[in-house]
Amino acid sequence: MIVPYIAVMIKMVTAGSHAAPVRGRPREFDMEEALDGAIRVFRERGYHASSIGDLTDAMGLASGSIYKAFKDKRDIFLAAFDRYTLLRTAQMQQVAGAAKSARERLRDLFAFYLESSRGVEGRRGCLVVGSAVELAIFDREVAARVGASLANNEALLAGLVREGHLDSSVPRGVDPEETARVMVYLTQGMRVVGKAGRAPPDPSITIEIAMKLLT
Amino acid sequence: MIVPYIAVMIKMVTAGSHAAPVRGRPREFDMEEALDGAIRVFRERGYHASSIGDLTDAMGLASGSIYKAFKDKRDIFLAAFDRYTLLRTAQMQQVAGAAKSARERLRDLFAFYLESSRGVEGRRGCLVVGSAVELAIFDREVAARVGASLANNEALLAGLVREGHLDSSVPRGVDPEETARVMVYLTQGMRVVGKAGRAPPDPSITIEIAMKLLT
DNA sequence: CGATATAGGGAACGATCATTTCCTATTCAA
DNA sequence: TTGAATAGGAAATGATCGTTCCCTATATCG
Secondary structure, eight states: OHHHHHHHHHHHHHTTTOSOOSSSSOOOSOHHHHHHHHHHHHHHHTTTTOOHHHHHHHHTOOHHHHHHHOSSHHHHHHHHHHHHHHHHHHHHHHHTTTSSSHHHHHHHHHHHHHHHTSHHHHHHOOHHHHHHHHTTTTOHHHHHHHHHHHHHHHHHHHHHHHHHHHTTSSOTTSOHHHHHHHHHHHHHHHHHHHHTTOOOSOHHHHHHHHGGGGO | OHHHHHHHHHHHHHTTTOSOOSSSSOOOSOHHHHHHHHHHHHHHHTTTTOOHHHHHHHHTOOHHHHHHHOSSHHHHHHHHHHHHHHHHHHHHHHHTTTSSSHHHHHHHHHHHHHHHTSHHHHHHOOHHHHHHHHTTTTOHHHHHHHHHHHHHHHHHHHHHHHHHHHTTSSOTTSOHHHHHHHHHHHHHHHHHHHHTTOOOSOHHHHHHHHGGGGO
């Protein structure tokens, strides 16, 4: 009797308290698919320009159903933000774990960010950047999540610089934390410029210039 | 008879067709002060979260008066954007013209951007970044202005790199255009992170790391 | 099987927003 | 000095938006 209760609690925690309860009619829609639709809308239009109508279309739900699963529009946004950062962190860690040397892994991350900032994906934009620009100043909770996401990226990059010290692919003189901070500026700036649709003709040149930070 | 007409036309062009006409009751408010108020509102809240009520407060005008001077909310925004980029470009050119060597002028520009991304000013944000993120994808005219502003900054930075070749403060191997592109990423990223309220404890270290791009 | 609990969905509601209207005030032209 | 033109400002308007309500459907518990 207590085991399923614990399982439910764990699922509720991982799903951010948006998991379906045990009693009553079960949820018919897929929460992850619905949130993917919400992510698409919020990335393209931002928070304020996304209407509930936009969200019902993209999530495949009626407004009544949305308000059964979420407290309000902001609650949808926070759930979408959390899923976005979850997926993005997974992608980054995958990219950052492929190559042999730490230097090459950092190069792969730059390429990944540059690719994310190109074409349709670039125009769609980054939800973290969008939240920072549109919401962080007046919403403490959003600001905290944006800060945590940036700190997370910074830590990942700093860790790679430190690994580079160990495998001798990055000179000891390169400060991990300070360099990672500048690299975060660089990557977030790529997303901004990508939103404006200005992509570099030859990304490989851009990457090599960015790699000078590891000198 | 024709001379004042020409003068009026020139003023209308420079003021973006928002100048007061010759006939009728003259405008009582100062257009530049009003636009400064609009700039403050749009920088803090973005476009969609800024209500006409916010703008009447910040511009010191009633809604009826605002609609006498501007076609609609978007027209106010475009005028504010143009004034913002005008002022910002002037500031940048002033900063970029002080030091002796081109390398030092580039360093001053990094410091200027980092300072603009700190504290209250940083939280207030950059109107170009905000426009790129919130509006560029669905508003061609805004996208064009954002693109022009980024291209302008890029050209300014590239020009300094080229000057650095001439005064030998920047190695010849540093490509002006490609390096300027990366520097734009860097500076726009600073504004994003500044919006989130995360400023570097010691800006001078950050600046020196950024200067590695000129290696 | 009946009671309870929750989901799905669409219509209704209340608030807010951008914009217009209308009236007064102030200028220039004739 | 009168008329045309425009500014200032407050109230009215119409549309849109987020949210709630209500009804039906489907599950579990006793």
